Amino acid sequence: MSLLVMSLTGYAWAAMQGLVSALTTTDVIDGNKPADGARDILLVGMDSRTDAQGNPLPEGLLDQLRAGVSDGEANTDTLILVHIPNDGSKAVAISLPRDSYVAIPGFGKHKINSAYARAKAAERKKLQDAGQTDSKSIEVQSNQAGARTLIQTVEQLTGSTIDNYASVNLLGFSEITKAIGGVDVCLKDNVDDPYSGAKFTKGQHTISGVEALEFVRQRHGLPRGDLDRVVRQQVFMAGMARKVLSAGTLADPGKLSSLADAVKKSVVLNQGWDIIGFAQQMKGLTGGQLEFRTIPVLNMDYNTPEDGQAIQVDPAQIRKFVSGTTGESQPAQPTGAGPAKPATTVDVRNGTSRAGLASTVLQTLTSKGYTGGQTSNTTARKSTVVRYPAGGQAAAQQVADALGSGATIEQDPTVTAGHLVVLIGNDYSASSDRVAQQAAAEPTENPAPAPGDDQPITANGITCVN
Known part of the structure; x- marks a missing residue:
């Protein structure tokens, strides 16, 4: 949300060199990725009890923010993919529900909001085991x-290549909303939720x-x-964009x-992002050219093996939805017995x-x-992965989809060109494969609708929501 504010203020920010030099950055984006005619940005709302510099937030402030008791994990409560053509004429923001059950590279299938926390915990343990002591x-x-x-998880799920990354914590969300003088929202009915603290009457506020945190965090x-x-977050961002675009904020x-x-x-933000150049690119964007959508879902009450109830999604369907929403073509995915590229040879190794x-x-x-x-055995492993050589990512994703058991993909320089190596883990099941084949053979004509009123939310006007 903060990044959206930054981009939409455009020319007003271009003169603020001091801000750019003071921004916190992190090395998480591969600068060698090819340009594809558009910019895809991953916006992340962190359930974090620290500021951007890693300093703990005061307990008194956390109480004011109704942050609740931390479970010690760096979960991502909000995930939004923003797609912007290079001419900056429009933007599409696509929400990814935090409980979406997806393949996480290296960790198997879990809720998408745990991807960050799982990888962070694994890396922390690895560093500590290696003898590092600098906290x-x-x-x-x-x-x-x-x-x-x-980032890898979102790329694999959506088929998009993430060019930029930005995260904001609880404190930032609260402070930014106060800085712009508040955001206008509208509710269809009264709400009184003791979990989030949200207590609002029907109508506009x-x-x-x-209060802003309570509004966007309520789900009970x-x-x-x-x-x-998710819809709450979208209408709030639309209202924020409308407020920032107004002369009252820019002037x-x-x-x-x-x-x-x-x-x-x-x-x-990710290192190397030219924020001033980006702001100049975005200065012509208007509220009507900013849309908010949500990925399609299959089952809101999907029972998972380890993670309780989650939201079931179909990666192939999501990639098709994203490409259709953004106007970008995606590589065709194999369905049923569709042929693969003749030059691709698949080797399989059994880790079960x-x-x-x-x-x-x-x-x-x-x-x-x-x-x-070739087929062979390999060391025991929990998750199924498809390893590919340089340039083989698309073919690897096709094989992962064909396996239908939550397989992830990862690049491996030891894999011979023209080959893919499938390492079968304990998470592989033939039943998952059959389900995937059936889903591919019989695409859903009317998937579970994206939240909202069947029309994308924009930054023009105020949409009343649940």
Whole structure:
């Protein structure tokens, strides 16, 4: 949300060189990724009890923010993919519900909001086991690992290449809303939620600070739970964009100064992002050219093996939705027995105790048109992964989709060009494969609707929501 504010203030920020030099940055984006004619930005709202510099927030402030008891994990409560063509003429912000059950590279299938925390915890343990004792260095490196894994997860799920990354914490959200003088929202009915503290009457309100946090964090007592919370976040961001685009904000040095101070305390960006150049690119964007959408979902009450109830999604359907929403074409994904590229040979290695599984999996893949390679056993492993050489990412994703069991992909320089290596983990199941085949063969004509009133939310006008 903070980054959206930054981008939409455009030319008003271009002169604020002091802000740019004071921003906190992190090394999480590969600068060698090819340009694809657009900019894709991952916005992350962190359930963090620290500021952008890693300093703990005072307990008194956390009480004011109704932050609740921390579970010690760096979970990501808000995930939004923003797609902007290079001419800056429009922007589409696509929400990813935090409980979406997806494949996380290196960790198997889990809720997407745990991707950051899982990778951060694993990296912290790795560094500590290696003998590192500098707590600040460990924190920086583990946070970078968390962000990188989250970025890879979103890329794999959506088919987009993330060009920029920005995260904001609880404090930042509260301070930014106060800096711009509040945001106008509208509710269809009265709400009184003891969990988030949200207590509002039906109709329009101008909210900021703690009230703003309560508004966007409520999910208990809403007809569609987390999906309604996603809509809340979208209409709030639309209202924020509308407020920032107004002359009253852009022409007010005091508001801009307060906004800059709030962003410096709470926002983390990827290294190498030319914010001033980006602001200049975005200065022509208007409220009507900013849309908010939500990925399609299959089942809101999906029972997972380890993580309780989650939101079931279909990655192939999501990639199709994202490409259609953004106007960008995506590589065709294999469905049913669609043929693979003839030059791709798949080798399968069994990392489970099930005898003959490598051969079974290879037969499944060859029946879909892939070229069969060698089969063998490998060391025991929990998760299934498809490893690919440089330039083989698209082919690896096709194989991962064909496996249908939550397989993730990762680049491996030891894999021979023209080959892919499938490492089967204990999470692989033939039943998952059959479900994936059925879903591919019988695409849902009317998937579970995206939250809202079937129309994308924009920054023009105020939309009343649950």
